[in-house]
Amino acid sequence: MSALLDLQNVSVAIGSAHLLDGVSLRLERGQTLGLVGESGSGKSLTAMAAMGLLPLIGGRVSAGTVRFDGQDLASLTDAQRRALRGRRIGFVTQNPMTALDPVQRIGAQIDVVSRLHLGLTKHAARARTLDLLTQLRIPEAAAVAEAWPHQLSGGMKQRIVIAMALAGDPELIVADEPTTALDVTVQAQIIQILAGLVREKGVALLLITHDMGVVAQICDRVAVLYAGRLAEEGPVAPIFAAPQHPYTAALINCIPQEGMARGTLRGIPGAVPSARQYPSGCRFHPRCVKATAECATHIPPLTQRGDGQAACLHLPEIAP
Template identity: 70%
Template sequence: MTPLLRLTDVCVDIGRKRLLDGIGLTLDRGQVLGLVGESGSGKSLTALAIAGLLPLIGGKVTGGAIHFDGMDLTAIGEARLRSLRGKRFGFVMQNPMTALDAVQRIGEQIDIVSRLHLGLSAQAARLRTLDLMAQLRIAEPSAVAEAYPHQLSGGMKQRIVIAMALAGDPELIIADEPTTALDVTVQAQIIQILTRLSRDRGLALLLITHDMGVVAQVCDRVAVLYAGRIAEERAVEPIFEAPSHPYTAALIGCIPRDGMAPGSLHGIPGAVPVSGRYPSGCRFNPRCTHAADLCRQERPALRALPSGGSVACHFAKAETS
């Protein structure tokens, strides 16, 4: 079956700097794909590339292809992309505090999506808005629809942003760290809502996060980004049981667990390299405890794993053909 979304060797430049280098991903209908990595790894850039929003930050796709239901989104033009955004794929922005229009009522901001993309009347759009708000566990949706963003909590605003993403009845939802500004309890509720809607509606969900614990709970597959490249991509269960890339193992090692001895939780030393100042060879080599001369000299190719998925590491047990 052809994937709903396929990225093939995607490269993204801003100015003279290459920030994404050869990104390859696939996402099927009804599947939840986690895109993980530290800040600066390229997660949000990948989302913007898929949605065709790179020009807003001065970026562009300079290589590869992004196919959505057979269409190459890099070749169809802005007018066609605009007709797809909201209707066939929705975008849940990272910060709900700034994603809403401060001077427009909540209901109107959700209504406009279904009016534009589904051709509904004002009355039908409002009924759809109230139904979506109820599905998202918003109490008294009629009253909330008449409120302004400043009158709502952060968790409530995030639910509204999700309702806007769903209002056009899309096939794909891109959720860019949708719980960043929320407390832990509300984070769990939002993730649960997103994944339940994905399963119930058969939506493809691209969940961008830095939280490997969330990935373990809700995702089917996970792609690990580091410094603009794919480090590893596999099904969730095997990647947590036996990570093949040292960076993946380091991220999993940062997850707190019940019964851990005091002082046994450690972060990853160092930091993601600044764009344009990437080390030669494997970009993770300055922080990798297993790095050898080969890692510093040659870029590792992304190779297939015997158990499925792929990894870019010179010393991982990958298939050679």
């Protein structure tokens, strides 16, 4: 069976800067793929590539293919790609405060998606909007539809953005750090809603996050990016139990956990390099605890590990 979203060896460049280098990902219907890594790792770029939105920021896929439901995005016309977004691919942005039009009522902003993409009448579109708001457990949906964005709280606005993403009845939802701007208790609500959509509607969810906790709780697979390359990718349980790549292990160890003694939290020394100063060899080697001289000269190939893959010259021995 072909994956709903299939990135093969995708490289992305903006001008002369090569930002993403040979990233491969697959996402099936009814599955959640977490995309993690520090800021500047290329998470959002990967999502932009998956939605064919790179031209918007002056970028292009310089190598590899992005397939949605078997179709190569590069073979589509602009109009065809536009028809895909909103209809079959829904997008939830990071900051709900800026994602809504401040001078349009909430209802109208959601209605327009189903009118445009599903060809619904004004009446039918509004009925669908109210239905979506109710599904997202928004109290007094009719009143909210008449409200202006500034009258709603952050958590409520993010639900509106999710409703807009759902209005075209998409098969894939791309959510770029959907809870970063929200309070802790509201974050939990939003993550629950997204996880519920995968469970109940069978949509595929590409979730960009910096929270390894969220990945552990709701994702099926996780892809770890570092400096524009895939460090590791695979099913969540084995990766958390025994991370193959030192970067994955380091990311997991950054999270303070219950019962951890003070002084045992280890950060990752240094910072993500900028795209113009990527180190030679393995790009993580200057920050890596396992690095050897070889790591500075050899680019580690992606190696199959169990049901996943990792790119490191010092992969642990596989238990017999």
